[in-house]
Amino acid sequence: xxxxxxxxxxxxxNDGPLGDGKPWTAHLEAAPGLTLAxxxxxxxxxxxxxxxxxxxxxxxxxxxxxxLLDIAERVxxxxxxxxxxxxxxxxxxxxxxxxxxxx
Numbered sequence: 001x002x003x004x005x006x007x008x009x010x011x012x013x014n015d016g017p018l019g020d021g022k023p024w025t026a027h028l029e030a031a032p033g034l035t036l037a038x039x040x041x042x043x044x045x046x047x048x049x050x051x052x053x054x055x056x057x058x059x060x061x062x063x064x065x066x067x068l069l070d071i072a073e074r075v076x077x078x079x080x081x082x083x084x085x086x087x088x089x090x091x092x093x094x095x096x097x098x099x100x101x102x103x
Contacts, residue, residue: 004101006038006045008066012059034059069100 012034033049036059048059076093079085085093 005066005069006040008038008070010036010038010045010063010066012036012056012063036063065100069097072097072100 033047034055035047036045037043038045046062048055048062050058072093075085076090076097079090079093
């Protein structure tokens, strides 16, 4: 399973340019929302917005998704070889990894 996403870290951009030393603070734009970016490229990854949504919480969860995917893959590989997790939980982890990778 090879990832095709921008590698971690991702974060919520501030209003300064990427690489200004503070790329992970909130940047509120004209419409309510936050922009997610990575120091690995100069384009934003996505924008999270909404009037009735928990925008900052959603943006931070999305920003952690590459790290969470990496952890899920490591747990799955380890538990599959040593049998430390129940089979149904392993299947759930494997399915979530596949969905995250578009499989």
